[in-house]
Amino acid sequence: QKEVEQDPGPLSVPEGAIVSLNCTYSNSAFQYFMWYRQYSRKGPELLMYTYSSGNKEDGRFTAQVDKSSKYISLFIRDSQPSDSATYLCACLYAGGTSYGKLTFGQGTILTVHP
Amino acid sequence: SQTIHQWPATLVQPVGSPLSLECTVEGTSNPNLYWYRQAAGRGLQLLFYSVGIGQISSEVPQNLSASRPQDRQFILSSKKLLLSDSGFYLCACSRAENSPLHFGNGTRLTVT
Numbered sequence: 001q002k003e004v005e006q007d008p009g010p011l012s013v014p015e016g017a018i019v020s021l022n023c024t025y026s027n028s029a030f031q032y033f034m035w036y037r038q039y040s041r042k043g044p045e046l047l048m049y050t051y052s053s054g055n056k057e058d059g060r061f062t063a064q065v066d067k068s069s070k071y072i073s074l075f076i077r078d079s080q081p082s083d084s085a086t087y088l089c090a091c092l093y094a095g096g097t098s099y100g101k102l103t104f105g106q107g108t109i110l111t112v113h114p
Numbered sequence: 115s116q117t118i119h120q121w122p123a124t125l126v127q128p129v130g131s132p133l134s135l136e137c138t139v140e141g142t143s144n145p146n147l148y149w150y151r152q153a154a155g156r157g158l159q160l161l162f163y164s165v166g167i168g169q170i171s172s173e174v175p176q177n178l179s180a181s182r183p184q185d186r187q188f189i190l191s192s193k194k195l196l197l198s199d200s201g202f203y204l205c206a207c208s209r210a211e212n213s214p215l216h217f218g219n220g221t222r223l224t225v226t
């Protein structure tokens with residue numbers, strides 16, 4: 001079993017739709033959770049960084065963490081064609097021998113149609 | 115803010131040839147540095163990480179090596195490339211062990 005599981009999709013939605021992207025994780029030591037967006041042939045770009053359970057909002061993006069269920073989500077409101085990309089979730093635990101190493105999900109390919 | 119420079123952006127090399135990919139970081143001191151490889155399936159595999167000059171840890175035994183000759187310079191090398199070394203190589207840095215990673219724009223390596 002992978003430590004971080006993410007549905008690879010692909011996911012295709014019309015412009016303006018609400019998008020829900022999800023990951024589950026198995027390591028209860030994970031404390032920090034991130035979402036990255038990656039356009040084709042580019043490096044991943046950090047979208048959201050959260051620590052505690054609950055919601056964090058930034059513009060059209062909302063990250064949600066439920067540590068009791070080991071479930072993390074990213075919601076995109078009013079989706080735009082420019083949101084078409086691969087979205088990667090990542091988990092991190094600090095301390096010990098972690099050295100800041102992230103564990104990534106496989107990524108979900110999202111296409112938003114005009 | 116941190117800026118990560120990687121070059122070259124694209125590279126085509128024959129099997130058995132050497133490899134040297136360079137990454138430099140601006141905007142932070144004593145960062146943690148990482149090399150990841152991303153295969154066609156989109157997952158990111160951690161190859162090496164470094165918490166300081168000359169300190170390299172390998173996550174996956176393979177045909178590659180890494181070095182950190184200066185605080186903000188990270189180099190990925192191979193003496194003889196294999197076909198299986200093809201992929202998208204990403205350099206990343208973080209300021210502290212509980213900080214998010216920031217990535218460069220990668221090098222797409224094709225071994226022929």
